[in-house]
Amino acid sequence: MRSYPPEIVAEVVLNGLLTGSVYGLVALGLTLVYGVLHIINFAHGALLTAAMFGVFVLHEVFGIDPYWALPVMAPVFFGFGYLLQRLVIGPAARGDDSNILLVTLGLSIVLENLMLAVFRSDTRSVRIPLANEMLEWGPMLIPAPRAIGFVVACIVAVLLFLFLARSSTGRAIRAVAKERTGATLVGIDVAHIYAITFGIGTACLAVAACLLLPSFYVNPRVGNAFVLVAFTIVVLGGMGSVPGALLGGLFIGVVESLSGLYLGESLGQIGIFAIFILVLLVRPTGLFGAKA
Amino acid sequence: MTTATRRTVLATAIAAPFIAPRAGWTQAGSVKLGILQPLTGALSQDGEYGRIGAEIAIREINEAGGIRGMRIEPVFGDARSAPEGGVAEVERMQAEGVVGVVGGFASPICLAASQAASRYDLPYVVDVGVADTIVTRGLRNTFRFGPGFGVVTQTALDNLSALNDAAGKPARTVVLVHEDGLFGTGLARLMNAELPKRGFEVLETIPHPSPSRDMSNVALRIRALNPDLVIPSSYYAEFALLAQTMQQRRIRPKGIYAVLNGAASNFRFVREFPEAAQAVMDCNHWADPRKPATARVKAAVEAMGRFWLYNVALNYSAVQLMADAIGRAGRPDRAAVIEALAATGPAFTSHIMPYGPTRFVNGQNQSAAPVNTQVQGGDIKVIFPNDFADARPIFPVTG
Numbered sequence: 001m002r003s004y005p006p007e008i009v010a011e012v013v014l015n016g017l018l019t020g021s022v023y024g025l026v027a028l029g030l031t032l033v034y035g036v037l038h039i040i041n042f043a044h045g046a047l048l049t050a051a052m053f054g055v056f057v058l059h060e061v062f063g064i065d066p067y068w069a070l071p072v073m074a075p076v077f078f079g080f081g082y083l084l085q086r087l088v089i090g091p092a093a094r095g096d097d098s099n100i101l102l103v104t105l106g107l108s109i110v111l112e113n114l115m116l117a118v119f120r121s122d123t124r125s126v127r128i129p130l131a132n133e134m135l136e137w138g139p140m141l142i143p144a145p146r147a148i149g150f151v152v153a154c155i156v157a158v159l160l161f162l163f164l165a166r167s168s169t170g171r172a173i174r175a176v177a178k179e180r181t182g183a184t185l186v187g188i189d190v191a192h193i194y195a196i197t198f199g200i201g202t203a204c205l206a207v208a209a210c211l212l213l214p215s216f217y218v219n220p221r222v223g224n225a226f227v228l229v230a231f232t233i234v235v236l237g238g239m240g241s242v243p244g245a246l247l248g249g250l251f252i253g254v255v256e257s258l259s260g261l262y263l264g265e266s267l268g269q270i271g272i273f274a275i276f277i278l279v280l281l282v283r284p285t286g287l288f289g290a291k292a
Numbered sequence: 293m294t295t296a297t298r299r300t301v302l303a304t305a306i307a308a309p310f311i312a313p314r315a316g317w318t319q320a321g322s323v324k325l326g327i328l329q330p331l332t333g334a335l336s337q338d339g340e341y342g343r344i345g346a347e348i349a350i351r352e353i354n355e356a357g358g359i360r361g362m363r364i365e366p367v368f369g370d371a372r373s374a375p376e377g378g379v380a381e382v383e384r385m386q387a388e389g390v391v392g393v394v395g396g397f398a399s400p401i402c403l404a405a406s407q408a409a410s411r412y413d414l415p416y417v418v419d420v421g422v423a424d425t426i427v428t429r430g431l432r433n434t435f436r437f438g439p440g441f442g443v444v445t446q447t448a449l450d451n452l453s454a455l456n457d458a459a460g461k462p463a464r465t466v467v468l469v470h471e472d473g474l475f476g477t478g479l480a481r482l483m484n485a486e487l488p489k490r491g492f493e494v495l496e497t498i499p500h501p502s503p504s505r506d507m508s509n510v511a512l513r514i515r516a517l518n519p520d521l522v523i524p525s526s527y528y529a530e531f532a533l534l535a536q537t538m539q540q541r542r543i544r545p546k547g548i549y550a551v552l553n554g555a556a557s558n559f560r561f562v563r564e565f566p567e568a569a570q571a572v573m574d575c576n577h578w579a580d581p582r583k584p585a586t587a588r589v590k591a592a593v594e595a596m597g598r599f600w601l602y603n604v605a606l607n608y609s610a611v612q613l614m615a616d617a618i619g620r621a622g623r624p625d626r627a628a629v630i631e632a633l634a635a636t637g638p639a640f641t642s643h644i645m646p647y648g649p650t651r652f653v654n655g656q657n658q659s660a661a662p663v664n665t666q667v668q669g670g671d672i673k674v675i676f677p678n679d680f681a682d683a684r685p686i687f688p689v690t691g
Contacts, residue, residue: 002496004513004516005516008512008513008515008516011512012508012509012512015506015508015509015512019505019506019508113332116332116336120340121331121332121336121337121339121340122337122340122560123337123528123529123532123560124560124564125532125564125565127564127565131536131540132539132540132567134540134541134542141540141541141542143508143537143540143541215536216505216533217529217532217533219336219337219529220336221333221334221336221503222503225503225504225505226505229505257506257508257509260509261509261512261513264498264499265472265498265499265500265501265504265509265510266472266499266500266501268509269501
């Protein structure tokens, strides 16, 4: 194993933290949907891709900077997610969890192929002047888009945590997550809460898309690259836990980064999946997850 | 369980010739040709450009009166970016009665699909796949018009040495970056064996998966190693990401000398990342700018709002080769088409590649060779071979 100077290792760790924050944001949506609806949303990757294409179109057609697209994309995707759950996933599932799995899987196939038909298979990028800006921190160079991504991801996680803890809708979401029948008995509209949760999860993806696009690319399959790692983060952080998703994302980002440095980028993925298996064996509830 | 009686076996044997798909001229006066590309999945971008090249060739041939008056009817197949997908589509094309198959793009797909085609003596012309094993398995049905790994690497190394010598040998140390599939790994192995013989020291070989979410670590390792040259062999997205990251982090080697790179000879990359793309060299497939048909095909691609990629030129040429062979075979007989393909000679000139007179040995076109390109001022220029280079190389890169 090759040894590297400390400043390179420090930069790799920092890079892992910055990348991990966006992983955390993608995982936030996934964990929220799992925590409340108790299903794995297989359409998560396709929805992230759709959000990235949304940001791309806003930039190419209307000239809107990806960061300024955030106030547009987040509510639009909240609405899209809400309607998707209310009008498609909920009715098609007919109350059976295994049906929801299949519906989201079907949705992902439909969405991916729809994007392939509309946008073709080309890999596209958005060019903004900020993409090449670097912040100098001692000997380290931090790409500005990554730094912005880190700050926004942390803000979103804190806001979401506060929303779930303090607001009446947040309390209703937690109530449905813990005891669906009980929540129905006290007058909570479970279908509405499901749709809101799905909408929030989708809005998180829209935010992630706005943060990713200035330094990443988009093609009809791009979301899948993030979803597999998001599943690992959800398991590590604890299914349904908001702080777990963010901290898990940061941790996985650093592990991926360091194992990439020392084991090579190809073998670097081993680190992530070794943790996945280890968590399932030793602490199946994850770092912050409650016992089932 | 049903037991086959003598009567059913006999009946099946008699009916078989009428039930089995028949290759060749159809009743409507057309000939079916299989066009296999990875149209969905990780390789769909390349597959789509391959399909465009094949479509343009078919359209031109049909507009010029077809093959001996018979129109080409394309049967498109999607390999779904996987060998098994390619095999499934070859089986379907065989059932539909195609007279030959063109395409495959990636080496693993070409290997599996041509093997499947060989079971039916179905002529198969590989478009891009460069693995040498594609034409060394003794399959009579498989032909490759473009160059394989061996020739590409040899040309890349010869031109690199010439480039370095001409500049006064400014480069000595090299870092290899490659995608970790069959294509990148094979190329890296060859480079690792050959570069030291030519006076270069390989500091490190860095494989990466495709797709990669982040190339920052690769860039940081390059910065730590501080090589004179970076030689990347990756698909489009990963190289675009790496070049952008290197530019952001101000990592400026004396040269980026790509081999069979998915982005360095791609106008989309040049348009979207002009600063990162500047002075990147590539040893790759490239259409012959001296041929009038090249400008015509390029104009057709650009009229569709698409970028000019080598996949288009290679598939255009591969379809022309197959059509030429079918025409010379004179009948829709697969064995006759295979013989005609093997006998293709200098008279085949309807392709747009910069190759010498065509001559096949064991399915490999002996005159196929790559060229060297370099991004200069927002354009892709040819820097080697000298007889049709339209620019002098910028090397070493300074500033």
